[in-house]
Amino acid sequence: MFSEEQIIAMLKEQEAGMPTADVCRKHGVSSATLYKYKAKYGGLEVSDARRLRTLEEENGKLKKLLAEAMLDNAILKDVAAKNGSARCEAGGGGACRGGPRSEPAPGVPGPGCGSVERALSQRPP
Incomplete structure (x- = not known):
């Protein structure tokens, strides 16, 4: 595995005009790996790459x-x-269905009474 510094150095060699095949052969990586590195580290400096890794x-x-x-x-x-x-x-x-406290509190519409649905349907568009 290469460090960020090594990867960026490879990419700079390629950007300087060295053919991709030569860069790959020199560093022992495939062209797919080099392009993967380029997608991730292309245009970054070493400090940016370190910050990326930290993040x-x-x-x-x-x-x-x-x-x-x-x-x-x-x-x-x-x-x-x-x-x-x-x-x-x-x-x-308590909150059990059919229990002694299953009625809603005064002023609170109970389930299925339709008041919430009615209020929403009467709202102006």
């Missing part, structure tokens, strides 16, 4: 943290849902 590493860490947070969130939702159904089975009421 890619940071992006990978952030993606991992986001995935872990989403997994934790999904687990917590699952646990909360299981706890809610356990309370319903135990007769605890």
Whole structure:
């Protein structure tokens, strides 16, 4: 594997007029690899390439943290849902369907009453 400095040096040789086949032979890479490097590092200086690598590493860490947070969130939702159904089975009421507190609070439309749909349909376009 080549460092950013080596890759940029190869690309500069090619940009200076050295034929692609000669650059590939000199450095022991295929032309496909050289063109892949050119797509990623073309026009960059060494400092830019280092910054790119740093940003890619940071992006990978952030993606991992986001995935872990989403997994934790999904687990917590699952646990909360299981706890809610356990309370319903135990007769605890609360948000359970058919329990003693299943009516909406005063002034809050209940499910299926159609008031929300009615309000949306009467809204001016």
